[in-house]
Amino acid sequence: MNISSSLVKYLALYGLLNGFITVANAATPINLRGHTEDILQSLNKSEALRHTNLKEVKRYEDFNHVLHVRVQQTYADYPVWGADAVIHIPRTEQAHLGSSPVKFDLIKNAKLNGKIYKNIAEDLSRSPTLLYTADQQKKAENQAINLYQKKSGNKTVLVNKKSQKIIYIDKNNKAHWAYLISLVSTKSHSMPAKPIYILDASTFEVYSEWNNIKTLDAVDGAGYGGNKKIGRQVYNGMMHNFPTLSVSRDSALQTCFLQNDRVVVKDIRNDHAIVQYHCEKTDPNHNDAYLNNIDQSTDLLAYSPDNDALYYAGKVDTMYQDWFKMPVLINPNNLPMRIVINTHEDTSNAWWDEDVNEITFGDGDRKYFLPFASQSIISHEISHGFTTQHSNLSPSNLQSAALHEAFSDMAAQAFEYYLTKNNNWKVGSEITMRTDALRYIDNPRHDCIGLPPYIELKGLKIRICSIDHMKDYIEDPNYYIEEHFSCGIFNKAFYLLSTSKGWDVKKAFSVMVQANIAYWTPTSNFADAACGVIEAAHDYGYSQKDVAKAFLAVGINTSKC
Ligand SMILES: [Zn+2]
Incomplete structure (x- = not known):
């Protein structure tokens, strides 16, 4: 007992002593900021800087004629890794310096920055x-x-x-x-x-x-998504989980980026930098993908809106490619345009900005809305981009603006069908906290329950919930029906067509896409647009009668198309 206890004491003392000696004599960094050229003149002379020198690497004279000389520390003539400095010499002191390499004894009034090490000799006893x-x-x-x-x-x-x-x-x-x-x-x-x-x-x-190669590898990423309303989603491609995420990896930095050929996700809070995470090695518990372990559910009530944005945006593009043989977004040369997504805006909204071709998702207020980057909202917003790049329906005209919204709501239904072969006929149901959803495609007026349909403001009657029939579309300067409510007319027609005998959501969305590409124009109204859908059905060889019937049910007569 006594022996072992004194042994511990002895070892502790030895360790302490050993540590003390090491710290006192080991290489010690010197931050050169604030030093003058005096330190340069003590090189190789003082005991602490024995065998130490600085070797000029390059020099550069700037527009103020200040000479910046880059130097590398050497010890016994070998370079010291990471020990680099810059000597800044004013113009007035340069005349007598001569050419490279710089002679330290002649330097006056210089400033320094960088780092060198003293006491290296204490560590390198072996020859x-x-x-x-x-x-x-x-x-x-x-x-x-x-x-x-x-x-x-x-x-x-x-x-x-x-x-x-x-x-x-x-x-x-x-x-x-x-x-x-x-x-x-x-x-x-x-x-x-x-x-x-x-x-x-x-x-x-x-x-x-x-x-040292600065290329990014395309690799599989893993991580979490979803939110407190719909539950956590795991992206790792394993049984019962979502597929892996397509990310890029810089092997030198051991950093993964939420970007691939088709989508890039940028964080507004971080000066629009591409969202990134440390990814040293693959995770055997996540299908050997590079795991992004982030979980933002404590603050945002969503696990990672960034992962969801990357995943769903990529899938939206895949849907357009699979079904229509075209990317969802194209550039002016008809080549695929990468989908740029900005996340974490401090707002309860999401939008497509046609001036810059980018999409932004707010984080919601977490009282009424969860972060907006979710399956239905992502497909809705990207599809606004699709409309802008094809029919370019005008947002300045009430009916074409409503068509813009309707096409995006239909796209969200198509996307749900593409992913799950099912539809809940809702938009935004993943992110609403006080209501079931933002909009109901099968029964648009469902959002009117418990509300007066209009409120009056200075003599103007403002609709505050959806309509789903032309009889409710009141064209009167005393009435105002915003496009997210009037889009219910086309949404309902889409639902009726999708559920008609011999139709499904993919088939119904196909004729809408064809109409958007080939027939709708910036100022199309509901009637024109319905005629365009009839023509699109004809292009596909689908029943125009079924289309006409669906539109008639919402009060749009296509008999004169
Ligand atoms: Zn919209």
Whole structure:
């Protein structure tokens, strides 16, 4: 008992003492900001800066004629990794400096910034001549090649491009003799890669490694979505879960980005930076995808609106591609346009901005609305983009504005059908907290329950819930029916057509898409637009009678089309 207790004390004392000595003598960073050229003149002279020098790397004279000289610290003539500084010399002091390399003894009135290390000599007692032999270097290079091949899981053919002897200062500010090994893969055999390793010159311990190729790999991401109303969704492609997320990965930074060929998600709160997360390695519990572990449900009551935006926007595009052989958004050259989504706006709304071709989703107030990035709202908003790029229905005209909304609501139904082969005929049901949904396609006037249909404001009668028949569409300057309520007329016709004998949601949406592409014009009203749908049905060889019947049921007579 006594023996072991005194042993513990002894070890503790030894550890403390050892730690104390190490800290007192190990390499110590010097922040050069605020230093004058005096420190440069003590290089190689003071005990703390023994064998230390600064080597000019390059110089640049700016528009104020200030000369900025970049220098790299060396120790015993070997570069010290991460020890770089800049000397700023005013114009008045440059005349006597001469050409490169800069002579420190002649510098006056300079400013400095950057970082160098003192007391390196305390860590590097062993002579480098024993470690920096040709034989040892070859071993280090082979070790780096083996490590990369093992990590990349294939027989990547690598050649050694460059090896450098350096001083590496680790996290505890301890200096080591090290090798910086740069490899390059031969393109014909594998994906291009430029792995770089910093290895201890004696033990070959890896101090740092990265890939110097700045391309992003398309990889599978995993993560969470959904919200407190619909429940949590898991994106990992495993049984009963949602598919994986298509993300991009920078292997050097070990960072994944919520972007792929078709969609990019940007965070308004973070200066519109592409949403990103640390992704060092794949997660075996999530189908070997790179897991984004974020869960924002405490603040936002939604797990990750960003993941939902990336997933559903990509799927909306896939629906248009699968069904209509076209991307949902195109650029002026008729090529696919990437869907740009901005998330986390501090508002209870979502919109398509036709001036910049971008979509924005608010986070909701979490009292009436959850974050808007959800299945039906995403498909609705992106489809506004589709309409803008085809018929370009005018938002300045009440009926064409209502058609704009109706097409997007129909697209949300089509999208639900595409994903699930089912429809609940609701828009926004995922995000409303006080009501069941925003709009009801099968029975638009459902949102009128418990409300007076109109409120009066300064003699103007303003509709505050949906209509679903032309008899309620009052064209009178004393009445105002906003487009999100008057779109109920076309929405109801779409529901009736989708559920007609021999029709389904895909078939009904197909004729709407064809009408939008080929027949509707910016100022189309309900009657014109219905005629366009009849023509679209004809194009497909579908029953025009069924279409006419659906429109007649909401008071639109197409007999004169
Ligand atoms: Zn809308």
